[in-house]
Amino acid sequence: MAILNTRIREMRQQRRMTLAQVAQQLGVREATVQRYESGGIKNIKDSTVEALAALFGCTPEYLYGRESALPDVPGVLPLPACRTVPLLGSIACGKPLLAVENLEGEVEMPENIHADFALRCRGDSMIGARIMDGDIVYIRSQPDVDDGDIAAVLIEDEATLKRVYKIPGRVQLRPENPAYPVMEYQGQQLESIRILGKAVGFLSRVV
Structure with missing residues (x-):
């Protein structure tokens, strides 16, 4: 199958x-x-290729394979390919919240972000990291972080x-808002805390 046939199919599918x-x-x-x-028509007319390009919003050169990437459209930003992860309730950006895993649905995220689930933030203790109340934070499951x-x-x-800091014999959970105190655990208290995963991205509701 020639590249022209392949790109006609790909562009039609991309445009749904x-x-x-x-x-x-x-x-x-x-x-x-x-x-x-499919390549059943060997010599597609140039006028047909031009009509297909106009319909798909690309150039005839792209369909012919003379351009390796889709041209930029002024004022339109291409979005990354996405996949979905489960949204498992809320997490505190303030005082700790009761941890009840509750599948609220699914949320999209770019494929290049490696996360296992997402949580909705509540509170303002992480505003210094630009994580606001109501934002979605993506978490990669892992038992430890740097x-x-x-x-x-x-x-x-x-x-x-919170930000995690490990000091010999103790662990500090630090907010990104001076209005909130540092949470410190040591000795037997360390048995009561467990890292669920690292925050690897967030989706802000602030635009």
Whole structure:
């Protein structure tokens, strides 16, 4: 199959158009569009390629394979490919909240972010890290983090989002808001805390 046929199919699928919709726009039969994509028609007319390019919002050169990437459209930013992860309730950005895992649904995130689940933030203790009340934070499950990482931490049956600092014999959970105190655990208190995972991204409701 030639690159022209492949790109016609790929562009139609990216634009979420059916064979019938493309056929209607071009004034041809659905089977003809299918043959454009399969290579059943060996020499597609230049005028047809130009019409397809206009329909898909690309250039004829891209369909022919003379351009390796889609051209930029002024004023329009391309969005990254996304996947979904479960949204498991809320986490405190303030005083710890009761940790009740409650599947609220799913949220999208870019494929290049490696996270296992998401939580909705409550409170303002992490505003210095630009994490606001109501934001969605993406968490990668892991039992430990590096000093200074922002992590979801379980404290007995409550959960909070803080920066984690490990000092010999103790652990500090530091907020990003001076209105909140540092939470420190040592000795037997360390048995009551557990790191759920590292925050690897967030989706802000502030625009």
